[in-house]
Structures are given as C-alpha cells and as structure tokens.
Amino acid sequence: MKVKLNGQDIELKIEKEITIGDVLGNIEQECRTRKNTITQVCVNGKELTLSELDELFENPHQIEIDIELFTTSGDDIRDLLKNIGDEFIKNSEEIEKIPVKVQTGSDVEVIKAIESFSVNLAKLYETAKLFDIADIPDDLKFGEMTIREYQTEISSNLDAIINAIEDTDTVEISDIAEYELAPLVKKLGNGLLSIT
Numbered sequence: 001m002k003v004k005l006n007g008q009d010i011e012l013k014i015e016k017e018i019t020i021g022d023v024l025g026n027i028e029q030e031c032r033t034r035k036n037t038i039t040q041v042c043v044n045g046k047e048l049t050l051s052e053l054d055e056l057f058e059n060p061h062q063i064e065i066d067i068e069l070f071t072t073s074g075d076d077i078r079d080l081l082k083n084i085g086d087e088f089i090k091n092s093e094e095i096e097k098i099p100v101k102v103q104t105g106s107d108v109e110v111i112k113a114i115e116s117f118s119v120n121l122a123k124l125y126e127t128a129k130l131f132d133i134a135d136i137p138d139d140l141k142f143g144e145m146t147i148r149e150y151q152t153e154i155s156s157n158l159d160a161i162i163n164a165i166e167d168t169d170t171v172e173i174s175d176i177a178e179y180e181l182a183p184l185v186k187k188l189g190n191g192l193l194s195i196t
Helices: 020-033 050-058 074-096 098-103 107-128 147-166 170-193
Strands: 002-005 008-010 036-043 066-073
Touching (some): 002 020, 098 107
Antiparallel strands (some): 002 008, 036 066
C-alpha cells in the first residue's frame, strides 16, 4: 500500500495496524493534531464514495493499492464559512422577494428560493462538524445567536412556510418570508462573514 497526502508520499510505519482503516485512522489523528482533516480519499486514481470507503477500511494494509488523501485546514473551513455567509446574504435577498412572487403566481420561484437556501443551510451544518479544526467554539455567536440557536429558529420558520404553502395561505407565506426568515438569514450570513 502506497499513500500520498496532498500529493506528498508518506512513509508508513506499520506497528499494530491490521487494516487500511487502522492506518488511515492514525493518519487522520495526526492530521487533526495539525488542525487538518481528511476530506477526500482516492484509490488508484478514483475518488471513493462513503460505502466504498467503508469497504476499503476493512481490507488488510498489505494489499497493493495507491491511496491519495486530501485534507482541509482550519483556514479552509473559515473561508468556506465566509462563502456560505455570502450565499446566505444572496438567499436573504431572494427570500425577501417571496411576497411579490407569491402575489404574481410564481410558485416555482418561491420553491427555488427556499430550496437554494436549504442547500446552503445543509452545507453550513456539514461544515459546523469541522469547527474544531478551525478553532471555532461550538457556542460562538454569529451575530446574535449560536449555530444551534439559528438552527432552531430557521427550522421553525421553514416549517411554518411549508405549512402555509400546504394551506395555500399566501399572507402567511409572505409574512414569514419577509419579516422573519429573510432577516434571520441575513443576520446569520453577516455573522459568518465576520469570522476572522
């Protein structure tokens, strides 16, 4: 087994490790101490899916394969959070336009605005799992609230909008979007942009 980390060959010192998972686990541990994490694994030039990665971990380390590992650093995480912040500002502007879209019958545009925001929100939640690498405390306030507090508020607003859509209550959709969700998303976006 040959392993490269960010394009550099790694000299492996196998001691008690039995499987490839054991070896890669030790490499990940060392990466973590240096405020990095492995975010991509390729075998023989092909990026692995999660299920393929699980299968790889079970193999003995003696098999002949080339493994390439790529990492993400704390600085990368901070940059990603700022990019998500930019996207949230754009999302908030689209969410603010929902009342007009509802009144003009542009239901598809309303759904697209919510969907686009939801995709970015999922990216934020995935990135939040890596806060420790960027030395960001879990209880850090992004503007007025922590990520967990934003999550509670945003989920509540999204649920209310979905219920209003199901009930075809255009006034409720408009009010929640314009007066509750859009300002909340904008505050979160600005909070993410303030990360140093």
